[in-house]
Amino acid sequence: MELGLRGKAAIVGGASKGIGRAIALGLAREGCAVAIAARGRAALEEAARAIAEETGTTVLPVVCDMARYDDIQRLVREAVGAFGRLDIVVANAGGPPTGLFEELGEEAWQLALDQNLLSAVRLVREALPHLRRSGSGRVIAITSIAVKQPLDRLVLSNSARLGVVGLAKTLSRELGPYGITVNTVCPGFIATERLMTLLEERARRAGVSLEEVVRREEAHVPLGYLGEAEDVANLVVFLASEKARYISGTTVQVDGGGTVAVF
Numbered sequence: 001m002e003l004g005l006r007g008k009a010a011i012v013g014g015a016s017k018g019i020g021r022a023i024a025l026g027l028a029r030e031g032c033a034v035a036i037a038a039r040g041r042a043a044l045e046e047a048a049r050a051i052a053e054e055t056g057t058t059v060l061p062v063v064c065d066m067a068r069y070d071d072i073q074r075l076v077r078e079a080v081g082a083f084g085r086l087d088i089v090v091a092n093a094g095g096p097p098t099g100l101f102e103e104l105g106e107e108a109w110q111l112a113l114d115q116n117l118l119s120a121v122r123l124v125r126e127a128l129p130h131l132r133r134s135g136s137g138r139v140i141a142i143t144s145i146a147v148k149q150p151l152d153r154l155v156l157s158n159s160a161r162l163g164v165v166g167l168a169k170t171l172s173r174e175l176g177p178y179g180i181t182v183n184t185v186c187p188g189f190i191a192t193e194r195l196m197t198l199l200e201e202r203a204r205r206a207g208v209s210l211e212e213v214v215r216r217e218e219a220h221v222p223l224g225y226l227g228e229a230e231d232v233a234n235l236v237v238f239l240a241s242e243k244a245r246y247i248s249g250t251t252v253q254v255d256g257g258g259t260v261a262v263f
């Protein structure tokens with residue numbers, strides 16, 4: 001299927017590793033120029049080099065903390081400066097820390113809101129003039145299955161990400177007249193560094209091995225295995241494409257069927 005992404009330009013947050021990196025690679029494979037953002041310079045530059053080498057596409061690494069507004073402003077400025085256009089933004093960053101409500105103070109809440117909710121608000125605000133000019137702009141927010149089925153010990157994620165779903169749904173209505181679609185993608189259990197850190201913590205708490213915790217998680221997934229970052233990226237690349245022009249305001253999980261909720 002020709003996705004119509006050749007010659008377009010994208011920004012992908014949290015993209016030196018994991019799901020963000022797989023999304024950047026997927027878009028680059030379709031001929032889309034990509035600006036990738038993360039806080040750590042070394043891993044980011046390595047990712048940019050590897051993606052550019054594999055795809056022959058322009059990849060711009062921008063050191064950026066998605067929790068900081070001034071960094072996001074610079075990210076958009078640098079991407080538009082380099083590409084001369086911006087068609088697609090993927091709002092993504094690292095996940096917030098785990099913990100029960102009573103263990104998490106004001107500072108942790110503020111950081112989670114900056115990193116996992118306001119980052120999406122700010123990215124869209126800065127990108128909007130360019131997305132409007134594109135005529136077929138795309139906004140895709142990466143959240144979590146936590147928006148359909150809250151996860152234990154992840155109150156920050158369960159709370160901040162629902163704000164993103166409300167934002168995306170509202171934006172799909174307000175920005176539709178400019179040809180911009182807005183969708184939310186919810187990863188389930190995807191084998192990345194983030195997931196392995198969470199599962200290691202769970203194994204420690206339960207006094208069992210990591211392999212045992214992975215086996216238990218897999219048992220909750222009807223397909224019987226953890227997903228790969230590319231499984232999420234494939235959906236995001238499609239939603240970013242011209243072929244998805246009539247899909248907007250959706251919240252789609254990529255979870256091997258693991259979420260029990262009907263919608």
Ligand SMILES: NC(=O)c1ccc[n+]([C@@H]2O[C@H](COP(=O)([O-])OP(=O)(O)OC[C@H]3O[C@@H](n4cnc5c(N)ncnc54)[C@H](OP(=O)(O)O)[C@@H]3O)[C@@H](O)[C@H]2O)c1
Binds near residue numbers: 018020040186
């Ligand atoms: N993997 C899963 O099973 C799963 C499930 C549900 C939801 N999610 C969510 O999906 C998102 C991506 O997860 P992942 O598994 O790909 O995580 P990951 O493997 O830990 O990768 C996170 C990426 O984001 C970057 N990053 C982290 N915080 C950032 C920030 N404040 N600003 C800019 N970049 C930042 C990291 O680089 P630096 O550290 O150098 O910045 C890294 O490149 C997270 O929000 C996660 O909670 C993941």
